[in-house]
Amino acid sequence: xxxxxxxxxxxxxxxxxxxxxxxxxxxxxxxxxxxxxxxxxxxxxxxxxxxxxxxxxxxxxxxxxxxxxxxxxxxxxxxxxxxxxxxxxxxxxxxxxxxxxxxxxxxxxxxxxxxxxxxxxxxxxxxxxxxxxxxxxxxxxxxxxxxxxxxxxxxxxxxxxxxxxxxxxxxxxxxxxxxxxxxxxxxxxxxxxxxxxxxxxxxxxxxxxxxxxxxxxxxxxxxxxxxxxxxxxxxxxxxxxxxxxxxxxxxxxxxxxxxxxxxxxxxxxxxxxxxxxxxxxxxxxxxxxxxxxxxxxxxxxxxxxxxxxxxxxxxxxxxxxxxxxxxxxxxxxxxxxxxxxxxxxxxxxxxxxxxxxxxxxxxxxxxxxxxxxxxxxxxxxxxxxxxxxxxxxxxxxxxxx
Amino acid sequence: xxxxxxxxxxxxxxxxxxxxxxxxxxxxxxxxxxxxxxxxxxxxxxxxxxxxxxxxxxxxxxxxxxxxxxxxxxxxxxxxxxxxxxxxxxxxxxxxxxxxxxxxxxxxxxxxxxxxxxxxxxxxxxxxxxxxxxxxxxxxxxxxxxxxxxxxxxxxxxxxxxxxxxxxxxxxxxxxxxxxxxxxxxxxxxxxxxxxxxxxxxxxxxxxxxxxxxxxxxxxxxxxxxxxxxxxxxxxxxxxxxxxxxxxxxxxxxxxxxxxxxxxxxxxxxxxxxxxxxxxxxxxxxxxxxxxxxxxxxxxxxxxxxxxxxxxxxxxxxxxxxxxxxxxxxxxxxxxxxxxxxxxxxxxxxxxxxxxxxxxxxxx
Numbered sequence: 001x002x003x004x005x006x007x008x009x010x011x012x013x014x015x016x017x018x019x020x021x022x023x024x025x026x027x028x029x030x031x032x033x034x035x036x037x038x039x040x041x042x043x044x045x046x047x048x049x050x051x052x053x054x055x056x057x058x059x060x061x062x063x064x065x066x067x068x069x070x071x072x073x074x075x076x077x078x079x080x081x082x083x084x085x086x087x088x089x090x091x092x093x094x095x096x097x098x099x100x101x102x103x104x105x106x107x108x109x110x111x112x113x114x115x116x117x118x119x120x121x122x123x124x125x126x127x128x129x130x131x132x133x134x135x136x137x138x139x140x141x142x143x144x145x146x147x148x149x150x151x152x153x154x155x156x157x158x159x160x161x162x163x164x165x166x167x168x169x170x171x172x173x174x175x176x177x178x179x180x181x182x183x184x185x186x187x188x189x190x191x192x193x194x195x196x197x198x199x200x201x202x203x204x205x206x207x208x209x210x211x212x213x214x215x216x217x218x219x220x221x222x223x224x225x226x227x228x229x230x231x232x233x234x235x236x237x238x239x240x241x242x243x244x245x246x247x248x249x250x251x252x253x254x255x256x257x258x259x260x261x262x263x264x265x266x267x268x269x270x271x272x273x274x275x276x277x278x279x280x281x282x283x284x285x286x287x288x289x290x291x292x293x294x295x296x297x298x299x300x301x302x303x304x305x306x307x308x309x310x311x312x313x314x315x316x317x318x319x320x321x322x323x324x325x326x327x328x329x330x331x332x333x334x335x336x337x338x339x340x341x342x343x344x345x346x347x348x349x350x351x352x353x354x355x356x357x358x359x360x361x362x363x364x365x366x367x368x369x370x371x372x373x374x375x376x377x378x379x380x381x382x383x384x385x386x387x388x389x390x391x392x393x394x395x396x397x398x399x400x401x
Numbered sequence: 402x403x404x405x406x407x408x409x410x411x412x413x414x415x416x417x418x419x420x421x422x423x424x425x426x427x428x429x430x431x432x433x434x435x436x437x438x439x440x441x442x443x444x445x446x447x448x449x450x451x452x453x454x455x456x457x458x459x460x461x462x463x464x465x466x467x468x469x470x471x472x473x474x475x476x477x478x479x480x481x482x483x484x485x486x487x488x489x490x491x492x493x494x495x496x497x498x499x500x501x502x503x504x505x506x507x508x509x510x511x512x513x514x515x516x517x518x519x520x521x522x523x524x525x526x527x528x529x530x531x532x533x534x535x536x537x538x539x540x541x542x543x544x545x546x547x548x549x550x551x552x553x554x555x556x557x558x559x560x561x562x563x564x565x566x567x568x569x570x571x572x573x574x575x576x577x578x579x580x581x582x583x584x585x586x587x588x589x590x591x592x593x594x595x596x597x598x599x600x601x602x603x604x605x606x607x608x609x610x611x612x613x614x615x616x617x618x619x620x621x622x623x624x625x626x627x628x629x630x631x632x633x634x635x636x637x638x639x640x641x642x643x644x645x646x647x648x649x650x651x652x653x654x655x656x657x658x659x660x661x662x663x664x665x666x667x668x669x670x671x672x673x674x675x676x677x678x679x680x681x682x683x684x685x686x687x688x689x690x691x692x693x694x695x696x697x698x699x700x701x702x703x704x705x706x707x708x709x710x711x712x713x714x715x716x717x718x719x720x721x722x723x724x725x726x727x728x729x730x731x732x733x734x735x736x737x738x739x740x741x742x743x744x745x746x747x748x749x750x751x752x753x754x755x756x757x758x759x760x761x762x763x764x765x
Contacts, residue, residue: 064539103729111733116479116539117683121729124680128721129429135716136433146716276543283540339533364555371547378536 007290017320019180027316029309031180033171036187038307041262043300044199045070048254049278050285050292051203052097052247057287058210059243060223061108062392064119067275068126069100069248073255075130078149078266079137081259086155090195090256097252098245100126105244109237112394134268149266152259157191164190193261202250207289219243223388226395236395251275273371280374286385295377302373311360314369318361321376322352328380344380414738415684418731426723430715439713444705450585452704454592457584459700460693461596461657462671466678467696468599468606469651471687473538475610476623476643482527482542484675485549486648490520491655492553492570495666496560498659499571508577509660513598516652523549524648528641538644546675557666569667579660593661598653606650607689619643651675680728686735699724 015031022030029035049066056063076096081089100122107118135146143150167189170182210216219239221229226236254274259266277299284298285291305313325348332341354361427437448456466483473480480486494516503511527545530536561568581591610616622629622639630636654674663669681699685691706720 107729107733111736113729113732113736117732118729120479120481120679121683121725121732124676124728125722125725128718128723128725131718132429132716132722133433135718136435273543273547276540280540280544283537343533362555364551364558368548368551371544375530375536375541375544375548378540379530379534 007294010294015180015184016177017324019177021316021320022180023176025316025319027309027312028174030305030313030316031183032308033168033183033186033190035301035304035308035313036183037191037304039297039301039304040187040196041193041300042303042307043296044196045254045257045262045274046278046281046299047203047293047296048199048250048257049275050282050296051206051278051289052101052250052254053279053282054206054210054287054289054292055243055250056101056104056247057282057391058220058223058388059240060226060388060390060393060395061105061240061244061247062115062119063104063244063247064116064276064279065100065104065122065126066119066247066251066254066278067271067273068119068123069097069104069251070255070258070271070275071123071126071130072100072248073097073252074259074266074270075133075137075255076252077256077259078134078152081152081256082138082141082149085153086195086260089152089260090155090253093256093259094249094252097248097250097255099248100251101245101248102241104248105241109240109244109395112396114394115392131268134266138266144265147268149259151264152266154260154264155194157193158197159191160189195257195261199253199257202253203289203293210289220388222395223390226390227399230397237397240395251278254278277370277374280378283385283387284377284381287387298377299370299373302369306366306369310363310366310369314361314366315355315358317369318351318355322348322350322355324348325351325380347376410738410742414734415731417734417737418727421730421734422723422727425726426719429722430719435715435719436713440709440715440719443709443713443715444702446705448701448705450588451590454584454588454590456697456700456704457592458596458657459703460696461593461599462654462674463677463681463696463699464599464693465602465650465654466674467681467685467692468602468678468689469647469654469675470679470682471685471692472606472619472647472650473643474623474682474687476619476639477626478640478643478647479539480524480527480542480644480647480651481539481679482524482545482675483647483651483654483678484673485542485546486520486523486651487654487675488549488553488670489523490516490648490652491659491670492556492666493519494652494655495570495573495659498573498577499665501574501577505576508574509579512573512577512660513653513656516656517649518652520652521645521649524644524651525641528644531644532637532640561667564667567668569665571665573660573664577660578664581661593657595657595660598656602650602653603689603693610689615642654678677724680724683728684731698727 018031022028049070052066052069053063073093073096077089077093080092103125104118104122107113107121108115131147134148138144138149139146141150164186167182167186171179171186173179173182210220218229218234219242221232221234222236222239222243226240229236229239255271258270258274263270278296281295281299282292284295285293302314302317305317325344329341329345329348332338332344426440430437430440466487469483469486470480494512497515498508498512501508523545524542527536527538527541530541531538557568557570561570579594581593584592608616610620618629618634618639621632622634622636626636629639655670658671659666677699681695682692684698685693685695702720702724706717709715709717709719
């Protein structure tokens with residue numbers, strides 16, 4: 001089966017599983033159009049951050065600094081959108097993100113500083129700069145404050161007439177599978193932000209560029225074996241520098257999306273670790289665009305479910321997680337991987353017990369859902385992954401053995 | 402290279418970094434329309450006696466935090482989760498101490514152990530995920546930070562007492578408090594007694610790293626994992642032990658304040674120390690003395706920056722920019738200096754070879 005067909009099959013299986021859980025638990029908001037919309041809005045910034053990570057890591061530079069670049073992007077979006085509207089805001093966000101990218105590239109590519117160290121430093125600087133400039137930019141504006149911008153103009157959104165009304169009706173019927181699918185369709189056809197479309201295009205465009213063009217082949221060769229690339233005449237420094245800068249551009253876009261689509265303006269601390277989650281989504285997606293989108297949707301869905309009727313929906317998800325983990329434990333036991341089986345069984349049994357013993361999950365716990373999901377997903381899936389061979393390693397021209 | 406020149410080159414890196422940080426900070430201030438002159442006047446003015454005490458307290462806490470991060474860094478393990486470990490540990494310690502199960506100083510000692518164990522346990526999750534499932538400790542510790550915030554908030558509501566809008570754990574009985582000691586004569590505010598934990602931990606870190614088998618293995622693994630494996634080091638076990646130790650030290654961070662100031666865990670807990678500790682460790686090159694100097698510098702900057710908003714109308718956030726730029730430029734400066742050294746040594750060797758060859762050519 002082709003990769004594409006398998007992806008669709010997984011998506012369908014996921015929807016069926018959710019539909020079953022919804023029917024069994026009666027947590028009807030789990031797959032409602034509202035939840036699906038919230039899930040998409042939560043997933044896109046994560047996917048964009050992951051896309052930034054993809055560019056950087058495919059060229060061999062680990063980018064923990066995505067979080068900081070997102071912060072810069074959100075700030076840039078806040079400033080430029082306020083004065084010149086969302087499109088200039090997007091460009092401003094990308095520019096601010098690119099500044100973070102250039103900084104990271106300078107440290108890691110030119111000076112071969114450890115990638116994690118540089119990334120951490122970028123995050124510290126970005127948080128400081130954003131905190132400082134937010135006060136300079138927004139403190140005296142009407143509706144703004146020292147830690148947040150005034151509310152900003154939103155980019156236009158698309159509603160497909162006909163399908164959107166029809167899917168909204170169907171979604172409200174609560175039929176098995178049909179209504180769940182209709183909820184998803186409604187979220188994609190009613191009030192879909194143009195930035196969401198743009199983000200998906202960026203993802204597809206990156207996939208084409210990196211895997212179907214000579215440029216992409218050269219860029220990826222820098223991440224697999226820079227010394228070989230060098231012998232073939234590729235200017236490894238230039239490719240790495242460009243890739244890390246692009247990484248900043250997409251992280252900036254992610255920050256912009258957070259500031260103008262996911263919320264109504266810039267606020268300090270808005271990114272909330274989404275840069276890191278984006279990186280995790282990319283790892284989950286095996287350093288490929290389709291996989292990272294799947295990972296982002298997974299994280300986005302847990303976030304969306306928590307935002308709408310969080311206690312009830314997350315409670316229902318516990319059932320799904322518990323059953324899935326126990327099934328996985330059985331499979332791993334069959335494959336004679338006892339340590340993993342034990343881990344999965346313990347967590348799975350815990351989730352099931354929690355589901356049965358309670359009626360709803362307290363708010364403090366729903367808050368941590370995306371983070372716990374990240375850990376679980378990485379713990380369960382990270383074994384079959386293959387990262388670019390020279391990812392994270394320093395490279396200096398002419399030092400190949 | 403002569404010793405003098407070697408020392409000068411070594412000192413050049415941090416000096417260069419501070420010059421760069423000062424320049425960047427000034428540029429940012431000018432760009433934002435603030436006055437760099439005011440900024441430097443406030444920052445470089447002589448601290449009051451009260452400030453000396455605050456700087457000493459901050460330095461002790463930052464030193465512990467830097468140490469916790471450095472233990473991992475020495476083995477190329479990036480424990481970004483010091484913040485979460487510190488939070489979980491301080492909460493666990495405060496709950497335990499508040500129960501007053503043991504009398505007086507015994508309660509204090511036991512609480513410190515409980516906090517260390519809690520910090521180690523929180524770090525242990527990341528360690529297990531790393532060795533059993535190959536999950537990067539960078540991502541897992543960051544996630545655990547976020548989880549720690551929600552988990553502690555939840556537990557605090559369960560076991561804490563409501564006080565106005567917020568919750569607090571039970572106050573520690575007075576017999577278990579650790580008295581503060583005066584630093585500046587005639588000044589009412591004093592340095593926390595448990596700030597001395599920083600000294601103990603620093604000495605322990607130095608001895609462990611330089612005088613024990615474990616420390617040797619740790620450094621060896623950090624330099625070259627394959628070489629360490631070849632010499633019989635069990636890297637997986639080292640990963641677990643190192644992260645546990647790092648978490649245990651992170652558990653100490655909250656103790657000076659807990660026993661000397663707040664006497665309970667509540668919403669006033671200082672946040673962000675764990676992240677600053679990472680910067681402190683990087684600035685101090687993961688070296689016991691280096692971290693001490695870095696902690697002092699950061700403590701000084703934080704304290705001196707606090708009146709910025711009032712006296713110079715500049716946001717105190719600017720100091721975070723300075724600190725971040727210092728960290729990034731210091732690692733870059735060390736790399737530049739390292740390359741310079743390598744080149745200088747190569748040139749030296751080449752010169753000696755030429756001289757020997759010249760001598761051979763002259764002799765028959």
